Amino acid sequence: xxxxxxxxxxxxxxxxxxxxxxxxxxxxxxxxxxxxxxxxxxxxxxxxxxxxxxxxxxxxxxxxxxxxxxxxxxxxxxxxxxxxxxxxxxxxxxxxxxxxxxxxxxxxxxxxxxxxxxxxxxxxxxxxxxxxxxxxxxxxxxxxxxxxxxxxxxxxxxxxxxxxxxxxxxxxxxxxxxxxxxxxxxxxxxxxxxxxxxxxxxxxxxxxxxxxxxxxxxxxxxxxxxxxxxxxxxxxxxxxxxxxxxxxxxxxxxxxxxxxxxxxxxxxxxxxxxxxxxxxxxxxxxxxxxxxxxxxxxxxxxxxxxxxxxxxxxxxxxxxxxxxxxxxxxxxxxxxxxxxxx
Amino acid sequence: xxxxxxxxxxxxxxxxxxxxxxxxxxxxxxxxxxxxxxxxxxxxxxxxxxxxxxxxxxxxxxxxxxxxxxxxxxxxxxxxxxxxxxxxxxxxxxxxxxxxxxxxxxxxxxxxxxxxxxxxxxxxxxxxxxxxxxxxxxxxxxxxxxxxxxxxxxxxxxxxxxxxxxxxxxxxxxxxxxxxxxxxxxxxxxxxxxxxxxxxxxxxxxxxxxxxxxxxxxxxxxxxxxxxxxxxxxxxxxxxxxxxxxxxxxxxxxxxxxxxxxxxxxxxxxxxxxxxxxxxxxxxxxxxxxxxxxxxxxxxxxxxxxxxxxxxxxxxxxxxxxxxxxxxxxxxxxxxxxxxxxxxxxxxxxxxxxxxxxxx
Numbered sequence: 001x002x003x004x005x006x007x008x009x010x011x012x013x014x015x016x017x018x019x020x021x022x023x024x025x026x027x028x029x030x031x032x033x034x035x036x037x038x039x040x041x042x043x044x045x046x047x048x049x050x051x052x053x054x055x056x057x058x059x060x061x062x063x064x065x066x067x068x069x070x071x072x073x074x075x076x077x078x079x080x081x082x083x084x085x086x087x088x089x090x091x092x093x094x095x096x097x098x099x100x101x102x103x104x105x106x107x108x109x110x111x112x113x114x115x116x117x118x119x120x121x122x123x124x125x126x127x128x129x130x131x132x133x134x135x136x137x138x139x140x141x142x143x144x145x146x147x148x149x150x151x152x153x154x155x156x157x158x159x160x161x162x163x164x165x166x167x168x169x170x171x172x173x174x175x176x177x178x179x180x181x182x183x184x185x186x187x188x189x190x191x192x193x194x195x196x197x198x199x200x201x202x203x204x205x206x207x208x209x210x211x212x213x214x215x216x217x218x219x220x221x222x223x224x225x226x227x228x229x230x231x232x233x234x235x236x237x238x239x240x241x242x243x244x245x246x247x248x249x250x251x252x253x254x255x256x257x258x259x260x261x262x263x264x265x266x267x268x269x270x271x272x273x274x275x276x277x278x279x280x281x282x283x284x285x286x287x288x289x290x291x292x293x294x295x296x297x298x299x300x301x302x303x304x305x306x307x308x309x310x311x312x313x314x315x316x317x318x319x320x321x322x323x324x325x326x327x328x329x330x331x332x333x334x335x336x337x338x339x340x341x342x
Numbered sequence: 343x344x345x346x347x348x349x350x351x352x353x354x355x356x357x358x359x360x361x362x363x364x365x366x367x368x369x370x371x372x373x374x375x376x377x378x379x380x381x382x383x384x385x386x387x388x389x390x391x392x393x394x395x396x397x398x399x400x401x402x403x404x405x406x407x408x409x410x411x412x413x414x415x416x417x418x419x420x421x422x423x424x425x426x427x428x429x430x431x432x433x434x435x436x437x438x439x440x441x442x443x444x445x446x447x448x449x450x451x452x453x454x455x456x457x458x459x460x461x462x463x464x465x466x467x468x469x470x471x472x473x474x475x476x477x478x479x480x481x482x483x484x485x486x487x488x489x490x491x492x493x494x495x496x497x498x499x500x501x502x503x504x505x506x507x508x509x510x511x512x513x514x515x516x517x518x519x520x521x522x523x524x525x526x527x528x529x530x531x532x533x534x535x536x537x538x539x540x541x542x543x544x545x546x547x548x549x550x551x552x553x554x555x556x557x558x559x560x561x562x563x564x565x566x567x568x569x570x571x572x573x574x575x576x577x578x579x580x581x582x583x584x585x586x587x588x589x590x591x592x593x594x595x596x597x598x599x600x601x602x603x604x605x606x607x608x609x610x611x612x613x614x615x616x617x618x619x620x621x622x623x624x625x626x627x628x629x630x631x632x633x634x635x636x637x638x639x640x641x642x643x644x645x646x647x648x649x650x651x652x653x654x655x656x657x658x659x660x661x662x663x664x665x666x667x668x669x670x671x672x673x674x675x676x677x678x679x680x681x682x683x684x685x686x687x688x689x690x691x692x693x694x695x696x697x698x699x700x701x702x
Contacts, residue, residue, distance in 0.1 A: 036462055036463075037461045037462045037463055038461075040461055042461055043458070043461050046454075046457045046458065046461065049457070050450070050453065050454045050457060146549065147473050147474060147475045147476075148475070149474070149475030149476060149499050150475075150476075151501060156478065156501075159478070159479050160478065160479055160482060172463050172487055172488070173463040173465070174463075174487065174488035174489065175488075176486070176487055176488045178486070178487060183479075248450070251450065251453060251479070252449055252450060252453065252476040253475070253476045253477075253478055253479060254449070254473065254475035254476030256449070256473055256475070256476075258447070258448075259449070259450075260450070261448070296454075299451075299454060300454075300458055302443070303410075303441065303443050303454070303455050303458040303459070303462075304441075304458060304462060306410075306439075306440070306441030306442060306443075307440075307441075307442060309444060310443055310444040310445070310446060310451070311444070311446070
């Protein structure tokens with residue numbers, strides 16, 4: 001009884017620290033950049049607007065990481081999704097909705113193939129998704145090496161549909177009254193996040209993902225179909241990845257080979273900062289959301305500061321990653337000790 | 343339980359350490375802000391004799407003009423020169439505060455930077471775009487906030503031209519004209535003005551605006567010189583290695599090449615290597631005339647060494663031109679949508695004298 005309680009405590013602690021870190025960083029930003037607009041509500045909303053795609057992709061990443069796997073193909077799949085959308089709508093004259101359906105299916109296919117290779121053929125997820133990463137990036141370049149700008153009216157109306165909030169308006173230096181706004185992409189991202197959160201926490205499938213990642217052998221002995229659960233996790237991840245790619249595309253409105261390079265690492269970093277263990281069995285999509293927000297806050301710091309090299313973002317993320325990994329291993333050690341004692 | 347307490351303690355200590363780190367990093371930002379106001383005051387009193395319009399403007403409003411600049415990255419010498427031109431133009435002494443953001447070659451980073459600039463209430467946003475596409479949404483946000491946007495170097499491909507105020511960059515077509523005009527003069531001087539001249543061209547990456555402008559500029563001028571004959575055009579993709587390869591194949595196919603036009607310096611360097619390897623000579627004292635574009639520092643070295651005949655400048659020093667536009671906008675004047683930077687032609691005989699004055 002005490003064991004279980006402590007385990008939950010440890011994980012809640014990690015989440016708590018992530019959230020606390022975000023809040024403290026944000027307040028520090030407001031104090032440091034006092035009078036420069038950091039305190040505006042819109043700055044916070046911009047974190048969601050600019051990272052809507054990453055929020056969804058980090059959620060998918062968290063799911064596969066809980067099973068003990070990893071998916072490094074997501075950045076390339078995002079590029080492929082953007083390129084396919086741009087190519088189908090601009091060069092093939094397709095409507096926005098069928099184009100969107102097709103890219104969602106492409107994401108599913110990536111999930112099915114990678115999931116099958118990982119779950120049934122027991123190939124290392126890193127290697128499988130490494131191949132997926134090269135394949136998707138290569139395919140993107142084959143479709144077009146040129147940048148394709150999306151001019152489809154329906155698509156642009158989705159991308160540019162500002163949803164204004166009725167409060168918190170500020171007058172800027174030019175005397176323009178600006179109300180805070182979000183784009184539909186933010187709402188979609190948050191809805192998906194909530195659905196994934198509920199699924200992981202309250203459904204049988206969600207719980208079995210944790211069981212498989214925590215200890216595959218005991219999951220098997222419990223009568224869980226480990227292979228199917230893993231496959232499903234990868235399919236879900238592939239699907240979320242294509243949705244994330246679509247949201248990313250709404251932000252950039254273009255297809256380009258070089259897009260979203262290194263995105264997979266940002267997603268992994270966000271998950272780890274959010275308290276997901278690379279060894280599996282532990283993780284929370286809400287934590288990953290805060291991981292993304294922390295990354296966004298650091299970037300905002302750098303632009304507001306105005307003279308620091310933007311590469312400091314990477315250094316700070318590295319420091320945070322190191323901090324969280326050490327923290328995780330400390331918690332794990334503490335747990336071991338308690339296990340032994342009892 | 344002791345362990346648990348210890349863990350909490352460690353985490354708290356580490357979090358505070360992180361915060362101290364953040365605080366430490368932040369302090370210098372406040373310091374320059376203070377010293378900035380001091381230094382502007384100092385310059386105000388010291389430079390009273392030469393009060394330029396810039397400083398007057400700065401004084402009238404009581405604060406400096408804030409410019410947010412999102413740069414592509416630092417991938418080439420040209421880009422670095424472009425960045426330092428901006429940094430040396432938009433200084434506190436000139437009455438500006440520059441917020442600089444390096445996008446690390448990623449458009450999504452630029453979009454984020456522009457959004458942050460809007461929230462910081464900058465007066466002007468300057469973007470050197472990574473890509474030409476995908477700017478509609480964020481430029482609309484800048485427009486809604488009433489902030490003028492100036493695009494430098496690459497053009498943006500947007501549905502509505504009013505989304506940006508002006509574009510500053512190179513006139514590649516003019517560069518093509520300049521190269522052809524220089525060649526005509528040079529041949530006249532040599533007394534070969536009516537001889538048949540065989541030309542090959544190493545084109546840039548097909549579709550790049552530099553390639554299109556330079557190719558078309560030369561081609562239009564060729565109509566005036568019926569004795570010039572374009573043997574072949576092929577792309578060397580702006581790289582030295584490809585330039586060398588293509589030149590090798592040209593040398594195999596054609597015996598009598600008089601002129602090589604390379605659409606950037608790197609390809610010219612490759613072509614020079616290929617020519618030398620084939621046992622031929624080039625440059626002012628050689629058989630083959632090398633006409634190149636960009637005029638980077640290495641091109642001057644090559645001209646001094648006697649390998650290259652001329653390089654037409656592609657000027658990265660956009661700062662002063664952008665500042666000129668901003669000053670006009672500050673006074674409420676309208677500006678031209680397209681503003682070219684001044685660019686020169688640098689033949690080999692002036693290379694040695696010019697080299698020390700070059701900034702890139």
